[in-house]
Amino acid sequence: MIGLLQRVSSASVRIEERVCAQIGAGxxxxxxxxxxxxxxxxxxxxxxxxxxxVFPDAExxxxxxxxxxxxxxxxxxxxxxxxxxxxxxxxxxxxxxxxAQAQPLFDALVAATRGEGRVVATGEFGAHMQVSLINDGxxxxxxxx
Numbered sequence: 001m002i003g004l005l006q007r008v009s010s011a012s013v014r015i016e017e018r019v020c021a022q023i024g025a026g027x028x029x030x031x032x033x034x035x036x037x038x039x040x041x042x043x044x045x046x047x048x049x050x051x052x053x054v055f056p057d058a059e060x061x062x063x064x065x066x067x068x069x070x071x072x073x074x075x076x077x078x079x080x081x082x083x084x085x086x087x088x089x090x091x092x093x094x095x096x097x098x099x100a101q102a103q104p105l106f107d108a109l110v111a112a113t114r115g116e117g118r119v120v121a122t123g124e125f126g127a128h129m130q131v132s133l134i135n136d137g138x139x140x141x142x143x144x145x
Contacts, residue, residue, distance in 0.1 A: 001045045001105065002032035002081045007054050007139035011074050013123045014130040021121035026072030027054070028133050031109060032081025033102035034095050041145040042105045046112030049073065054139055062139075066118070073113055076123035076131055077106045099126060 005027055012022035029049055055064040055071065066073060079102065083091035097105070103125045114120045123129050 001034065001037050001041045001109070001145050003045050003049060003143040004030040004032075004078075004081060005049065005052065005054070005141045005143055006030075006133060007136045008074075009134040009136045011131070011133035013074070013076060013121075014132070015124055015127050020124055020129075021074055021076075023072035023074045023119055023121050025136070026074070026119075027066055028074045028076065028131070030076050030078040030081060030131075031106055032078055033097040033105050034082045035097045035101070037097055037101075037105055037145075039105065039108055042108040043112050044145045045143065046109050048143055048145070050113060052141070052143070054141065070118060072119040072121070074121045074123075075106075075110055075113070076129065077102070077125045 008026060008028045010024055011028040013020050050067050051065045053065050054062050055069050057063040079096045082096035083093055084095050085091050106125055110120060110122055
């Protein structure tokens with residue numbers, strides 16, 4: 001699984017004219033599921049997202065995690081993260097998990113992050129979404145399991 005993590009001041013997801021998810025300060029994470037990914041990888045990515053130290057401490061160093069500061073989390077499914085872009089001018093998607101495999105793993109990731117009592121908002125699997133964010137830093141990391 002892939003997580004493109006961005007530290008944000010705020011973020012939201014719109015579908016058509018409706019805001020379906022929004023958070024304040026925290027993490028926006030775009031989630032890609034590859035063919036062959038498993039439940040254990042979803043659970044590992046969830047733990048990494050909760051524990052990854054990307055928030056500043058009193059000295060301004062990235063030593064605090066989402067759990068440490070009680071920040072919000074917005075998870076957005078994005079199959080294009082699994083694209084093969086190594087050659088040509090058009091991405092290939094054969095490495096992306098089919099929706100029947102990807103959606104249960106995305107749902108498991110969401111469930112694993114919700115156990116801590118924080119705000120966990122989500123985009124809508126399979127929908128055409130508009131994602132807005134204010135990247136804080138900017139701070140962006142690519143996580144894989």
